[in-house]
Amino acid sequence: MTEDSLAWETAEREVAYRCPGFDIVHEDVVLPDGTETDFDYLADDPAVAILPFTPDGDVVLVEEWRQAVERVNRALPAGGVEGEDVDLETAARRELAEETGYEAESVDFLCEFEPANGISDAVFHYFVARGCEPTAEQDLDFDESIRVRTESYDDLLEAVLADEVRDGRTALGVMRYELGGQ
Structure with a gap:
């Protein structure tokens, strides 16, 4: 299995919450097996x-x-x-x-x-x-x-x-x- 076969596809992305210092990003994603789900993460500057x-x-x-x-x-x-x-x-x-x-x-x-x-x-x-x-x-x-x-x-x-x-x-x-x- 190659690394690319593990990649998720991002269908949609939006900032769900913004505050001083970081954002919370919400994504609708498609997993390698075709499962559709969502994923949230903290987006931070370097x-x-x-x-x-x-x-x-x-x-x-x-x-x-x-x-x-x-x-x-x-x-x-x-x-x-x-x-x-x-x-x-x-x-x-x-x-x-x-x-x-x-x-x-x-x-x-x-x-x-x-x-x-x-x-x-x-x-x-x-x-x-x-x-x-x-x-x-x-x-x-x-x-x-x-x-x-x-x-x-x-x-x-x-x-x-x-x-x-x-x-x-x-x-x-x-x-x-x-x-x-x-």
């Missing part, structure tokens, strides 16, 4: 996540309130690509500065993932930023509640491995970096 290192090797993190899970999460700075971003690196630099007040000497692409492609079209583009210094001002969105902190990379890795970091973007980025992104 996003960047940054693993930012200070000159002394600490990682710059954010602690952010996440309403859906009703707790503060320790996480990598991350956010959506915006219209004025000329490329993904520009978006990574902007998000780092906006969320943390840190600016990077260098920013290098690490990887990209579709973290929940069964329910969303979201794509996360990961970058490693080095030489990060607090030379900018935080410029948070109206709905962001963020505290900035630094910690050693080893402590962050240990927290990921001990299931203390619940943010999936962060855990995925740290594990990918550890497995060969250095």
